[in-house]
Amino acid sequence: MPDVPQLKIQFYRQFLSQAEEAVRQRKPVFLEAQDELTFIRGRMVPQGLMKRKAQHRMPVLCEYDSLTADSHIWQVIRAAVQVTGQETDSHVKSRSIEIDAHLRDVGIKTAAAVLRERLSSTELARVAVSLRNTYLLARSILARQLGIGFESPVYSGGVIANIKIVSSDLWERLVAGYLEEATGLMPDEQLETHLYYDEAGQSAAHPKRPDLVLMGSQRPVVIDAKYKAKPLGIAKASSSDQYQLTTYAYRLAADAFLAYPCPAEQALADYKVSYLAQLGSPPSGKLDNGHLAYRIGVLSLPFPSPGAADFSLAEVYRERSREIFRGS
Incomplete structure (x- = not known):
């Protein structure tokens, strides 16, 4: 992530261009969820049944797959888009606002919160290349904002992403x-x-x-x-x-x-x-x-x-x- 202001703006523009394309192709995914429900969904969790009986409660703790757009990858990307939206550059700011408007169904978390979670190299390998690169660029933007420099990459042998600045x-x-x-x-x-x-x-x-x-x-x-x-x-x-x-x-x-x-x-x-x-x-x-x-x-x-x-x-x-x- 460059320190030179002009290069930083170009870096942000490249990221936003990739994020814009990723948003166009965005699809909800099935994520494993666990929650207490008043009806049975998916699989009942045994520990939940024991607590329910001991505490005389109605809800049942269930594990199930939920179709959602609010995944970790998109939480990271949205957090980075909100960082770029703070720039004074009018082009970067307007594109950030436009992209963020398409991500309103994604939860807002702090940079520190989303960076504490990360995907393994195996999980990343299953993600489409364009979305994976956007995600890694977003993490680098957030890491830079927090002042922790580069993260230790878990993919591509130490290469976070190749950015070609025209x-x-x-x-x-x-x-x-x-x-x-x-x-x-x-x-x-x-x-x-x-x-x-x-x-x-x-x-x-x-x-x-x-x-x-x-x-x-x-x-x-x-x-x-x-x-x-x-x-x-x-x-x-x-x-x-x-x-x-x-x-x-x-x-x-x-x-x-x-x-x-x-x-x-x-x-x-x-x-x-x-x-x-x-x-x-x-x-x-x-x-x-x-x-x-x-x-x-x-x-x-x-x-x-x-x-x-x-x-x-x-x-x-x-x-x-x-x-x-x-x-x-």
């Missing part, structure tokens, strides 16, 4: 963190942006989702995080990236940038801004300043070197970022 997703999280550091504002991630409408004004197609939109600055700023080699300028970016960014700029009346990773010493070194023309401007020839609308360009921001634990922006980059997003 570099492009991590880069988007880093850029979001840089934006927040530089401006003090929380960018909207994957903001639903509708482009096409019917005659009644209803959306006529699925929305587009720009990576990051900063709404609280003087003018909205759209950032598309690209985990690939940086082009020399916006005109050298791929046609699809150019068209997409231009569309976002006009649709949201925003400045727009492509953000690429680079070594720390090269960050923001070759920033160069271009401008989009006002709608209805002459299609060619020189334009005066009144016909220039939105800034558009490419940025290079530092990607942490291997082994780095600090993912924050140095003050020099933070100040330069403020200038860029203010329009200086």
Whole structure:
């Protein structure tokens, strides 16, 4: 379970993605139960009969199989979902709330309570792979919350789970963190942006989702995080990236940038801004300043070197970022 905040968020997202899929396939299971009943169900427990006779009581202690969704595995998963729901990250928080709503038939226990119980390797081997991995990830989240670090795994020869964090997703999280550091504002991630409408004004197609939109600055700023080699300028970016960014700029009346990773010493070194023309401007020839609308360009921001634990922006980059997003 990573200590680096950006990696922790990615870890949580991976867990929630797996939990979401597991919830879709969730089925109740038969669990052995023992309870005092006013009717006979399953098998009567001899000790219960003796107590019943000695105490002159009506209920009968019975052992039986009960079909329930409230199993240990789902108690662990729900407890972990409630931990991720405490994060400030809006995406993680909203997904956690949505998943938790589907688990209302699962009992709520403390992290310590659910971790005291564990399945044997034999029991785990009988659980579907996807659910087993979700369960083990949930246990690691709860163990980390309690400050006990990693549990000693009972399955897969010491491997709790293999988590693949997509570099492009991590880069988007880093850029979001840089934006927040530089401006003090929380960018909207994957903001639903509708482009096409019917005659009644209803959306006529699925929305587009720009990576990051900063709404609280003087003018909205759209950032598309690209985990690939940086082009020399916006005109050298791929046609699809150019068209997409231009569309976002006009649709949201925003400045727009492509953000690429680079070594720390090269960050923001070759920033160069271009401008989009006002709608209805002459299609060619020189334009005066009144016909220039939105800034558009490419940025290079530092990607942490291997082994780095600090993912924050140095003050020099933070100040330069403020200038860029203010329009200086």
